[in-house]
Amino acid sequence: MDGVTPLITRLPALEVDWQTLLTVNLPVLLLVIIGVPLALAAYIVGAELLVKRLPKRAQPSVRPWIWVGPAIFFVAVILVYPMVGTVWTSLLDRNGTSFVGLGNFTRLLTDGGILIVLRNNVLWLILYPGLVLLFGLLMAVLSDRVKYEKPIKSLIFMPMAISFVAMAVIWQFVYYYRPSDVPQTGILNAILVNIFHGQPQTWIQDTRFNNFALIFIGVWGATGFAMVILSAALKGIPGELLEAARVDGANELTVFRRIILPLMMPTIVVVGTTMVIFALKAFDVVYVMTAGNYNTDILARRMYAELYKAGNHANASALAVILLLAVVPVLIFNLRQFRAVESRR
């Protein structure tokens, strides 16, 4: 207890209950840190022991289910159960009393405003995964070749550690607009005015570039994610393989195109798929930057507005179903990919 006393005196408010924190809460935290992994390991070891008691022939058909069982249980309760309810709600009217079939969908899709929402989602779907993959791959491959790899990767990764509340403030210092007769506080307009002698632009309000400005915020935030996973895959390529190719006279571009890229392809597909889904679900950036105004609205934010602002569960559910349907092509692509990996075994 003595160790914490100086800290208390340095804090202006003394309401911190260190006594409870250290004698009640800390032991619980330690118990949880030790207990949770033990319980998980005990589950799998115990279940395997039970399977071993079964007749030899029954084992292979039971075993997979004890390994996937917990995952299926949690996903069924947390995601599937609410989703089924959502699909059902999307077929009812806004009071949830009478069945209207596809009425919600036809009304939503014939609404004039939805076209802009869909256009924005298409922009996100193309630019966001493409740019995240491009920058992520570039940083993973390039940083692998410099001595200061770790600090560089930490800096690229840093936006991942920023909560989306702080993100809004950060980008305000980039995109902020002030009239040309006062000093600019946003760096983009400052560069434009002071270096290129241009007029300051309203990056977030101007419908010519605001969608691109928002998508770039998303790309900035997610590149660290792509870089880390792609870099993990890159490190998984045996060094001997690359050395052998270089000794055989392959230049760096050939090594990248013929060895690194094919071996990383499964991971690129994983990151690309995740990014496409994130692009569909993109919410944070638009929510904090424009709240969907200035023609920047997207499906997920519109759904949120229908659910919590308008209280229209029927419309919100219909939008969620549209989101789910939009993922189907991605799923088909992934299925083909699995089949290809299976057949190569």
Next chain:
Amino acid sequence: MSVAVTTPVPTPTSSAPARRPKLKTERLSARVSSAGLNVAVLALTLAWVTPTLGLLINSFRPSGAFNTSGWWTALAPPYQFTLDSYSHVLGASDLPSAFFNSFMITIPGTIIPTAIAAFAAYAFAWMKFPGRNWIFLALVGLLAVPLQMTFIPLLTIAVHLGLTSGNTLPFGLNAGFIAVWIAHTGYGLPFAIYLLANFFRVLPSDLFESAEIDGAGPVTVFFRLILPLSVPALASLIIFQFLWVWNDLLVALIYIGGTPEVAPLTLTLTNLVGSLGQHIEYLTAAAFVSMVVPLVVFFTLQRYFVRGILAGSVKG
């Protein structure tokens, strides 16, 4: 791709004296391409860091200064740096318990989904069972479920089971934490399984076959082969799951509400800024306070991203 400068390669047929000058040009072009490489890496990094740098500098400027002049002007004299924002944020009395609650939510919220996903990914990648591909695809599809849609039905279940922040379980464990762990497990599983199964899938199959011939059961193969061989993938997954849970505001808000005893850091800091954002200057400092732990986790786990864990493991 500015670095992909073609390096001249000595032909194996050339004799030893003829190769010397070629080596010189090789070294020169290697130096040029290395300069290009460094410029490209540093330029990209600078572009990526600039927005955060602006926030960092503004967090040390006097309150309101960022409304009248750009953060870069603070880099030239007269210097006017202050710790006011930080002392206000750190002085908030419920910060220690907010840190504690964040750990209490984030550590199990990371361990549980990672472990359960690793079990499932092992089965999806290396066991045969009916409907395997379809269940796996359904899982990937569930990545697209907007979380907002799940809150109302799940909250009903949580209240029904007594998993709310008003209840205390044995050992003084607040029941609200359990609800948040379960929620984050469900939300995190699709991505975690998807990522891990794809990594497990490409591990060399001869490795498992020889282990099975040696009489190793699935538990042994999982703990002794799969997990050690997938350390880079596991490390990246743990980082992401940790970050998502640590930075989450919405799930915490829904399942444990505004109760200060269980409120995580994100919730406490958001309250500090004020619901109308009237104390936005504190947010600059608050953002960095909340970034400390995720960055420490990243730096700690970064050393597991190493090359060549698999090298020689098949025939060795």
